[in-house]
Amino acid sequence: MPEASGVIHDIGYQRYNGPRLSRRYSTWSIYVHSLRSAFGLGRTAKAKVLPAGMFALACLASLIIVIVSSQLPEPILTYVGLVSTFTYAITAFAAIVAPELASRDLRNSLLPLYFSRPPHRTNYALAKFGALATAVFVMFAGPLLIMFIGLAFSSGGIGDVVVELVDLAPGITAALIHAIVIAAIALPLASLTGRRVFATGMIIAVFLLSAPISGALQSFSSGDAAYLAGLLNPVNLLNGVDEWLFGTTEDLTLIGRYGSIYGVAALLIAVLGITLLMWRYKKVKA
Amino acid sequence: MNLTIAGLTARALLGRRRILLLIPMPAVLIGLTLVGVSTGEPAQQWAPTILGQLGLGVILPLTALIVGSSVLGLEIEDGTITHILAKPLPRREIVVAKLVVAWAVTTVTTAVPIGIAGMIAGSTGLGAGLALGAAVGALAYTAFFLALSLMSRRPVAVGLVYIMLWENLLVQFVSGARALSIQQYSLTLADRLSGDTVLLESTLSTVTAAILAAAFVAIGTVIATQRLRSFALTGETS
Numbered sequence: 001m002p003e004a005s006g007v008i009h010d011i012g013y014q015r016y017n018g019p020r021l022s023r024r025y026s027t028w029s030i031y032v033h034s035l036r037s038a039f040g041l042g043r044t045a046k047a048k049v050l051p052a053g054m055f056a057l058a059c060l061a062s063l064i065i066v067i068v069s070s071q072l073p074e075p076i077l078t079y080v081g082l083v084s085t086f087t088y089a090i091t092a093f094a095a096i097v098a099p100e101l102a103s104r105d106l107r108n109s110l111l112p113l114y115f116s117r118p119p120h121r122t123n124y125a126l127a128k129f130g131a132l133a134t135a136v137f138v139m140f141a142g143p144l145l146i147m148f149i150g151l152a153f154s155s156g157g158i159g160d161v162v163v164e165l166v167d168l169a170p171g172i173t174a175a176l177i178h179a180i181v182i183a184a185i186a187l188p189l190a191s192l193t194g195r196r197v198f199a200t201g202m203i204i205a206v207f208l209l210s211a212p213i214s215g216a217l218q219s220f221s222s223g224d225a226a227y228l229a230g231l232l233n234p235v236n237l238l239n240g241v242d243e244w245l246f247g248t249t250e251d252l253t254l255i256g257r258y259g260s261i262y263g264v265a266a267l268l269i270a271v272l273g274i275t276l277l278m279w280r281y282k283k284v285k286a
Numbered sequence: 287m288n289l290t291i292a293g294l295t296a297r298a299l300l301g302r303r304r305i306l307l308l309i310p311m312p313a314v315l316i317g318l319t320l321v322g323v324s325t326g327e328p329a330q331q332w333a334p335t336i337l338g339q340l341g342l343g344v345i346l347p348l349t350a351l352i353v354g355s356s357v358l359g360l361e362i363e364d365g366t367i368t369h370i371l372a373k374p375l376p377r378r379e380i381v382v383a384k385l386v387v388a389w390a391v392t393t394v395t396t397a398v399p400i401g402i403a404g405m406i407a408g409s410t411g412l413g414a415g416l417a418l419g420a421a422v423g424a425l426a427y428t429a430f431f432l433a434l435s436l437m438s439r440r441p442v443a444v445g446l447v448y449i450m451l452w453e454n455l456l457v458q459f460v461s462g463a464r465a466l467s468i469q470q471y472s473l474t475l476a477d478r479l480s481g482d483t484v485l486l487e488s489t490l491s492t493v494t495a496a497i498l499a500a501a502f503v504a505i506g507t508v509i510a511t512q513r514l515r516s517f518a519l520t521g522e523t524s
Contacts (some may be wrong), residue, residue, distance in 0.1 A: 209348075
C-alpha cells in the first residue's frame with residue numbers, strides 16, 4: 001500500500017470577525033427593496049410606467065377636485081371623502097403590485113435564498129405586508145397632500161393652514177385603515193401562486209365580484225339585512241368604517257346602526273389576512 | 287386556423303385542475319339569479335345588477351382577460367412560443383387559432399351561464415339575447431387582450447386598468463368613453479337582441495355597437511399578427 005500523498009494546504013481562508021447586522025436590519029432591507037420595486041424604482045423604465053402612471057392619475061384627479069372646489073363655496077369632498085372615493089381605483093393598484101411583491105419571488109424560487117439568511121419566514125411575510133400597505137398608503141397620501149396644499153394655501157392665512165391640518169388628520173387615519181385592509185386582502189391571495197396572471201386575476205376577482213354580489217343581496221333584502229349585505233364588498237366595508245369613525249350623524253347611508261360591526265369586520269379582515277400570510281409562508285416549500 | 291395549435295392551446299388552458307378556476311364565477315351568477323327568483327321580488331329590481339353589472343360587467347371581461355391574455359401570454363412567459371414560431375406556419379394562422387380557442391372557452395364559461403341566468407330571470411328571448419351579446423363581447427374582449435399580450439409585457443395589468451378604470455369608472459363620468467367600451471357593446475347588443483326589455487340599460491345604437499365591436503376584433507387580430515411577425519423574445523421586466 002502506497003504512502004498517502006494527499007495534503008491539505010492552508011490557502012488562507014479566514015473567518016469573518018466583523019460586526020454582523022441584525023435580523024431587524026435584513027427585514028428592513030426586504031421592506032425597503034419591496035417598497036421600491038412596488039413603484040418600479042431601481043428597475044427599468046418599463047416597470048415604472050404603470051405604477052407611476054396610476055400615481056400621477058390619482059394626483060391629477062385630486063388636483064381637478066381641488067380646482068373645482070376652489071370655485072365653489074364648500075369643497076365638494078372632504079379628506080375622508082377623497083379616500084373613500086379613490087378606494088375603488090386603488091384596489092386595481094393593489095391587484096397589480098401585490099403579485100409583483102409576492103409572486104415573483106415564488107416564481108423565480110428566491111425564497112430559499114431569503115430563508116437561509118437571518119430573517120425568519122415571519123419577518124419576510126411581515127416585511128412584504130408592510131411594503132404593500134405602505135405602497136397603497138402612498139397612493140392615498142399623494143392625492144391627500146395635493147388637496148391639502150391646494151386648500152390650505154389658497155387663501156394665504158396661517159389660520160387656514162391649521163384648520164386644514166386638523167381636517168387632514170382623519171383623512172390620513174382613513175387612508176391608513178384602507179391601506180392595511182386592502183393589503184391584507186391582496187397579499188395572501190398573491191402569495192398562493194407564482195404566476196402573476198393568476199394572482200392578479202384572483203385578487204381582482206375578489207374585489208370586482210364582491211361589489212355586484214353585495215349589491216344584489218342588498219336589493220333582495222330590506223332594512224337591517226341590507227346594511228349587513230354591504231359587509232361583503234371590501235370597498236363598501238371600508239367606506240362604512242369611514243362613516244362610522246368620521247361621519248356626521250345625519251348621513252349614515254351605508255351602515256345604519258351597524259357601524260361597530262363594520263369596524264370589527266375590518267379589523268377581523270386585517271388580522272385574518274396577516275395571519276394567513278404568515279401561515280402561508282410558514283408552510284411554503286423553500 | 288390550425289387544429290394542432292388550437293388543440294395544444296386548449297390543453298394548456300384547460301389541462302390539469304386549471305379549468306376548475308373558471309367554474310365558481312358562473313356558479314355564483316346562476317345561484318344569485320335563483321335566489322332572486324325565489325324571493326319573489328320583481329325582476330326589474332335585481333336583474334340589472336345581476337345580469338348587467340355582475341354578468342356582463344365583471345364575469346365576462348374578467349374571464350376574457352385571464353383567458354385572452356394567457357393563450358399567448360403564458361407561452362411567451364415560458365419561452366415555448368419559440369417552438370411555434372419556428373414552425374413553417376403563417377403568423378396569421380397562429381393568431382387565429384389562439385383567438386378561436388380563447389373565444390370558445392370564454393363563451394362556454396360566460397355567455398352560456400349568462401344566457402341561462404337570463405332565461406331563469408326573464409324569458410327565453412332575454413336569455414338568447416344575453417348569450418349572443420355576451421358571445422360578441424367575448425370575441426371583442428379576447429381579440430383585444432390577445433393583442434395586448436403581444437404589445438405589453440404585463441397584459442393583465444394593462445387590461446385590468448382598462449376594465450376597472452375605463453369601463454367601470456370613467457364611463458360613469460364621461461359619456462363619450464362609452465364608445466370605446468366593449469362592455470357597452472355587449473350590453474347594447476344583448477338589449478336589442480332580446481327585444482328591448484327594461485332589464486338592461488343600453489346607451490349606444492345597435493349599429494354603432496356592432497361596427498365598433500367588429501373593429502375591435504379586426505384591429506386586435508391585425509395588430510397581434512403584425513407584432514408576432516417581428517417578435518423579439520426577451521425575459522421578464524427586470
